[in-house]
Amino acid sequence: MTKNHYDYIICGGGASGLLLAYRICNDPYFKNLSILIIEKDIKNTNDRTWCFWESGTGDLEELIHKNWDQANFTAEDFKLDFSLQPFHYKMIRSLDFYQSMNNKLSKFDQLTQIKEKVKSIENGIVTTEIKSYHGGMIFSSIYNTNSLTLQKKYPVLLQHFIGQVVQTQKPCFDPNKIEFMNFNVPQKGNTRFMYLLPFNSNKALLEYTLFSKNVLERKEYSDAIAEFLNQMPTGGFEILEEEEGKIPMTCYRFDLKNSSNLLHIGTAGGWTKPSTGYTFQRINEKTKELVDFLKKGEPLSRFGKRDRFWFYDLLFIDVLAKNNAQGADLFKRMFEKNSPEVIFRFLDEKSSLWDEFQIMRSFNLKQFISALLKRIF
Numbered sequence: 001m002t003k004n005h006y007d008y009i010i011c012g013g014g015a016s017g018l019l020l021a022y023r024i025c026n027d028p029y030f031k032n033l034s035i036l037i038i039e040k041d042i043k044n045t046n047d048r049t050w051c052f053w054e055s056g057t058g059d060l061e062e063l064i065h066k067n068w069d070q071a072n073f074t075a076e077d078f079k080l081d082f083s084l085q086p087f088h089y090k091m092i093r094s095l096d097f098y099q100s101m102n103n104k105l106s107k108f109d110q111l112t113q114i115k116e117k118v119k120s121i122e123n124g125i126v127t128t129e130i131k132s133y134h135g136g137m138i139f140s141s142i143y144n145t146n147s148l149t150l151q152k153k154y155p156v157l158l159q160h161f162i163g164q165v166v167q168t169q170k171p172c173f174d175p176n177k178i179e180f181m182n183f184n185v186p187q188k189g190n191t192r193f194m195y196l197l198p199f200n201s202n203k204a205l206l207e208y209t210l211f212s213k214n215v216l217e218r219k220e221y222s223d224a225i226a227e228f229l230n231q232m233p234t235g236g237f238e239i240l241e242e243e244e245g246k247i248p249m250t251c252y253r254f255d256l257k258n259s260s261n262l263l264h265i266g267t268a269g270g271w272t273k274p275s276t277g278y279t280f281q282r283i284n285e286k287t288k289e290l291v292d293f294l295k296k297g298e299p300l301s302r303f304g305k306r307d308r309f310w311f312y313d314l315l316f317i318d319v320l321a322k323n324n325a326q327g328a329d330l331f332k333r334m335f336e337k338n339s340p341e342v343i344f345r346f347l348d349e350k351s352s353l354w355d356e357f358q359i360m361r362s363f364n365l366k367q368f369i370s371a372l373l374k375r376i377f
């Protein structure tokens with residue numbers, strides 16, 4: 001029998017909801033608090049594959065399905081074959097994550113998990129299709145696109161893709177090396193690339209990815225993957241699994257929807273890196289920061305702040321939204337002129353000002369200055 005009041009209510013039991021619940025339950029500081037997770041789905045499928053880079057051993061190491069230390073970056077007339085050191089590129093299958101988290105969470109008496117669909121969150125009350133729950137604090141990972149589409153101030157691109165796990169007849173992948181971004185696919189006026197993660201020499205996950213405003217017909221993504229594979233000595237291939245993503249790339253102020261007792265988390269909280277769409281490792285880090293923040297007893301609206309990286313992303317998205325075909329050239333210049341280690345640190349928002357200055361110098365600054373002037377005036 002569920003109660004009506006909980007100290008913390010977490011809406012959405014996906015990546016951010018489960019990880020936040022796990023971190024709270026594992027911290028003795030919160031042991032007397034009651035926590036409710038409301039999730040609409042049974043999370044029993046591998047609906048996504050999360051990848052991220054990290055140095056050394058991370059908190060979720062036991063869940064890593066595969067990791068790589070070598071990568072390729074490819075663009076027109078440019079190919080860089082590089083070591084990812086000091087980072088490792090790591091993969092987590094979402095089903096392993098959901099099962100492991102739910103299994104761990106089931107051992108905490110303070111936590112209740114229910115399968116209901118949230119209809120609204122207002123004034124500390126979460127209403128589902130079945131009943132209402134009062135929460136001392138509410139954390140919502142329910143991503144609603146309405147607020148994004150109704151505003152014009154921040155352009156919204158999508159990182160959209162279909163990913164297919166394929167099995168080839170002949171060995172044709174280098175199992176130790178990922179294709180981080182391969183821009184040698186027709187750009188058709190957008191930013192388009194192939195991303196390839198090999199499990200072994202016959203099996204890989206390929207994602208045909210765009211950074212653009214509008215999604216494509218499903219067939220276009222799978223045709224592009226087939227076309228890419230047809231240039232390799234596959235001997236034929238079979239599709240084993242498929243997943244799709246539509247991740248917002250925007251500097252829209254998701255945080256303005258927070259209040260003293262409501263915080264949006266995960267993609268819904270703007271935790272996705274606007275210029276790349278990477279979110280998972282940020283969820284990992286931000287849930288840790290959030291747990292520390294909660295101990296201070298401050299209003300939730302004070303969690304997180306904008307910094308210079310938000311501003312770099314703002315200009316990047318402004319430039320890419322204005323001229324969507326620019327992406328291949330921007331990434332190519334970045335990889336041509338900077339070491340991958342510096343680039344990954346920059347994308348992690350842990351670079352020095354000197355690193356950032358070097359990266360800026362790689363670009364044709366005219367378009368960034370024009371974007372900056374537009375923002376100012």
Ligand SMILES: Cc1cc2nc3c(=O)[nH]c(=O)nc-3n(C[C@H](O)[C@H](O)[C@H](O)COP(=O)(O)OP(=O)(O)OC[C@H]3O[C@@H](n4cnc5c(N)ncnc54)[C@H](O)[C@@H]3O)c2cc1C
Nearest residue numbers: 012014015016040048050051117118245266267278279280
């Ligand atoms: C296919 C795919 C691949 C991705 N790959 C990567 C990657 O490689 N690296 C990376 O960094 N990021 C990746 N991302 C982006 C991001 O990491 C994921 O989307 C991640 O799952 C975001 O976590 P979240 O908690 O914000 O959202 P989710 O994990 O989607 O969790 C939100 C939860 O809310 C639930 N929900 C929604 N509406 C309601 C409602 N009304 N009531 C109750 N529950 C509700 C949903 O069922 C879901 O479980 C990928 C995304 C997708 C879709």
